Amino acid sequence: MIIGITGTLGAGKGTVVDLLKKRGFLHYSARKLITEEILERGLEVNRDTLVEIGNELRQKNSPSYIAEKLFAKASKEDSNCVIESLRTLGEIETLKKKGDFFLLAVDASPEIRYKRVRNRKSETDLVSFEKFMEDERREMTSADINKQNLKTCIEMADAKIINDGTFEELERDVEMLLDKLEINKKPIKIKQDYFPERISKRKDYISWDDYFMGIALLSAKRSKDPNTQIGACIVDQDNKIVGIGYNGFPIGCSDEELPWEREGSFLETKYAYVCHAELNAILNSRNANLRKCKIYVPLFPCNECAKAIIQSGIREVIYLSDKYADTESVQASKKMLQQAGVKFVKYIPKLDQIKIDYSAEKV
Numbered sequence: 001m002i003i004g005i006t007g008t009l010g011a012g013k014g015t016v017v018d019l020l021k022k023r024g025f026l027h028y029s030a031r032k033l034i035t036e037e038i039l040e041r042g043l044e045v046n047r048d049t050l051v052e053i054g055n056e057l058r059q060k061n062s063p064s065y066i067a068e069k070l071f072a073k074a075s076k077e078d079s080n081c082v083i084e085s086l087r088t089l090g091e092i093e094t095l096k097k098k099g100d101f102f103l104l105a106v107d108a109s110p111e112i113r114y115k116r117v118r119n120r121k122s123e124t125d126l127v128s129f130e131k132f133m134e135d136e137r138r139e140m141t142s143a144d145i146n147k148q149n150l151k152t153c154i155e156m157a158d159a160k161i162i163n164d165g166t167f168e169e170l171e172r173d174v175e176m177l178l179d180k181l182e183i184n185k186k187p188i189k190i191k192q193d194y195f196p197e198r199i200s201k202r203k204d205y206i207s208w209d210d211y212f213m214g215i216a217l218l219s220a221k222r223s224k225d226p227n228t229q230i231g232a233c234i235v236d237q238d239n240k241i242v243g244i245g246y247n248g249f250p251i252g253c254s255d256e257e258l259p260w261e262r263e264g265s266f267l268e269t270k271y272a273y274v275c276h277a278e279l280n281a282i283l284n285s286r287n288a289n290l291r292k293c294k295i296y297v298p299l300f301p302c303n304e305c306a307k308a309i310i311q312s313g314i315r316e317v318i319y320l321s322d323k324y325a326d327t328e329s330v331q332a333s334k335k336m337l338q339q340a341g342v343k344f345v346k347y348i349p350k351l352d353q354i355k356i357d358y359s360a361e362k363v
Contacts, residue, residue: 001183002074004067004095005084006153007106009136010113012163012170016106017084019174025082028070030054047127047135054087055147063090071095080183087139087148092156102181105157108164110136111208111239118238128237207350208239212296213320214354219246220277220298224255225270227262232281233296234314242288245280249273278305282312290314300324300344306333310340317344 003020005013021027034054035045043049058065067086074081086092086103095101108116114132127135139148154160161173206214212233219231223246234243249255253273261269275283278301282290291313300322301309309317317337324330337344 001080001181002071002095002101003080003082004086004092004101004103005082005106006086006092006103006150006157008108008113008150008154009132009139010117011106011108012116012161013085013106015163015167015170016104016161016174017082019171020080020082023080023178025080026074026077028074028081028083030066030070030083030085030087033066033069051139051148058088058090058147063088064094067091067095071098071101086153087150089149089152089156092153096156102159103153103157104177105154105160106163107154107160108162112164115238206354209296209318209347210349210351210354212241212294213298213318213347213349215241215244216277216296217298218356219244222246223248223277224260225274226260230277230297230299232277234281234285234290235294235296236288236290237292242290242293243281243283243285245275245277245282245284247274247277247280250275276302276305279308282308282314285312294318296347300330301333302329303332303336304329306336306342310336310342315342317342318347319344320347320349322346 003025005016007013017025017027031050034050034057037057038045038049038053041053043053054066062068067083067088067090070083074083083095086095092103096103110133114129117127117132136150140151142149159177161170161177163170163173212235216231216233219233220229221231223229223231225247228247231246232244233241236242249258250273258273259268259270262271263269266272278295278297281295293312293314294316295309295314296318298320300319301317302324322330334344
């Protein structure tokens with residue numbers, strides 16, 4: 001039996017291959033074959049050259065050239081084999097005609113897959129989430145039979161594994177598949193008729209952006225300012241929160257004695273004393289490296305906060321409201337952010353509200 005593996009970037013195709021190898025499968029890799037060709041030409045091995053040279057080999061020879069070379073090697077072996085990873089319609093159609101071939105697709109959510117590829121820390125995987133998704137979109141569909149068309153390949157699969165869970169769950173799915181194909185040397189007791197789907201994850205969970213903006217809005221509830229409550233949440237490239245803050249007086253300064261007034265002489269207003277949420281979030285990050293981080297804020301930052309954002313190394317501001325866009329403070333803020341190359345994006349929430357119900361958790 002020859003099993004072909006297709007699927008999305010970072011879905012765990014390599015882990016499935018490792019599980020099959022432990023069960024006696026010989027491994028043949030399209031990536032390895034293309035990498036060898038790239039090195040022979042003296043080129044750098046990265047995502048772009050892998051795609052470019054792979055497409056070139058298929059266009060020069062045939063849409064199924066790479067897969068057929070691997071299949072020919074596998075067919076000579078007196079053993080079960082696995083071919084990783086198949087990406088074009090031509091490859092799939094050709095191998096399905098040869099018989100004794102089973103196509104398995106592996107997929108997972110984009111956030112989980114991006115975290116996995118970052119953890120691999122290989123040269124081809126150290127990219128931003130935006131670049132990661134751009135690469136995937138480029139490889140997901142194509143009208144050219146020689147080029148990557150992961151969407152169609154996945155749709156043509158004989159079975160599909162959603163690898164959003166633990167390693168143990170993935171191992172169980174592989175065991176169940178091999179048992180169905182009657183090539184499992186370590187059969188497990190399963191009464192189901194076919195490769196069943198696990199209980200799927202809930203679909204109504206909030207997005208990362210809703211989550212982080214929600215944290216900023218929740219932090220604002222800690223502010224004692226009677227007029228304006230603002231929170232801020234700083235997030236790194238791995239979607240880890242590294243700083244949270246809200247507007248208020250400095251530590252040790254009394255919020256009972258200092259003024260909260262908005263009008264009057266400078267020393268008699270809050271403006272002489274209040275630290276804004278953005279500055280507090282930066283200071284609360286406890287010396288974390290904020291370079292390339294994002295900051296979520298309900299209100300577009302003022303010019304003073306823009307200075308702190310730029311100096312800290314934060315590269316993106318996600319804001320909910322820009323109601324003070326006509327003020328000189330915000331105009332100066334935008335001018336500095338643009339000159340410093342800090343991106344600012346107005347966030348359009350997917351939800352009108354997020355409800356936190358403490359009573360639901362009470363015993």
